[in-house]
Amino acid sequence: MRGQLWDRMTFGPWRRRRWMLRQLRRLDELDAREARAAADRRRPRRSVAQPFRTAVVVCATTAIVVVGLGVLLHREYGLTLTADGLRGPTPLSRPPEVTPGVGSHAFAMTQPGDESRPVTYSPCREVAVVVNDALAPPGSAGLVEEALAEVSAATGLRLVLEGTTDEPAAERRELRIPERYGDRWAPALVAWTTPEQVPGLRGDVAGLGGSSAFELGVLGRLRYVSGTVHLDAPAMATILARPDGRDLARAVVMHELGHLVGLDHVDDPRELMYADNVGVTGFGPGDREGLAALGSGDCL
Ligand SMILES: [Zn+2]
Structure with missing residues (x-):
């Protein structure tokens, strides 16, 4: 009886069901708490640092x-x-003001895809020049210096004569010659030479000049970095022997330096960049317009 009464009062079917349900809920809560704790353990710990x-x-x-x-x-x-x-870098100096459109000029090379923009030397760096004067004819002293000054003035570029060299004239020349000039672009070479050394001077050619362009920067702009001028020493000696020879010979050097900084020939005989020497001894208006443009490149 005691067992039945006790059973009926405390664990009768209805109460037992409620008790069981309570126990099950408690178990569910314990399970959920354990699951949260496990998730927390798996999560990486964030330290204060x-x-x-x-x-x-x-x-x-x-x-x-x-x-x-x-x-x-x-x-x-x-x-x-x-x-x-x-x-940005600034040009070392500016070209002089010129009157556009009164003469003829042409550029030896223009930027790819833009024929109005010539390839130039950087106006923010000196253009170094060395001279091989071993074969320089009598009476030619100072000619290269005078011509360099004329081209510097007309372009605003700083063509700086570094000195003399014994580098021989050759039709092909590397842009870098570190054993001779160190780790930089080789300076432009002005060489008094002969048609035997430089076959391009054969015939009535008194000089040759030009520069090599290098693609610089991610934009792929072309920039002259070095060049050469070859002067036919025997032919220049003949010119220098004339009464007005010195002015004519200087004009030849100026013409070749015009090529060096990027001018091409024009058909106008009043310009110094006319292909033949017809007695013009100074830059014409078209030459000057072209030279001013060649001194106005950007400073890549
Ligand atoms: Zn020429």
Whole structure:
């Protein structure tokens, strides 16, 4: 009886069901709590130092990107990042004002896809020149210097005579000759030579001149980096022997330096860049317009 009463009062069918349901709910709650605890254990722990480390990584990455961008801009475009912003290189000097359209000029080479833009030397760097004067004829002293001064004045470029060299004249020349000139573009070579050394001077050719362009920068712009002028020493000696020989001989050197900085021949005999020497001893208006344009390139 005691057992039945006790059973009926505390564990009768209805109460037992409620008790069972309560126990099951409690078990469910315990299961859910255990599942949350397990999920927390699986989640990576975030220490107090984690945000600090993230900030350091972001700062370091930003610094690397900024420095890399600065180096790229400097190498490719000569731009420098300053506190005032980006600063570009400036030309060493400017070409003189010219009257456009009163003469003829032509460029030896133009930028790919843009025939109005000539290939030029950088106006922000000196154009180094060396002279091989071993075969220079009598009376030619100072001719190259005078012609360089004329072309520098007409272009605004700084054509700087570094000195003499014993580099022999040759029809082909490397743009870099480190064993002779160090780790840089070879300076432009003005060489007094002969048709035997440079066959292009055979016939009535008194001189040859020109420059080589190199593709610089990610934009693929062409830039003259070095060049040569070959002067036919025997032919120039004949010219120098004439009464007006010195002016004519200087004009020959100026014509070839005109080629060196990027001018081509024109059909107008009033211009010094006319293919034949017809007695013109100075740059004409078209020559000067072209030379001013060749001194106005950008400063890549
Ligand atoms: Zn010529």
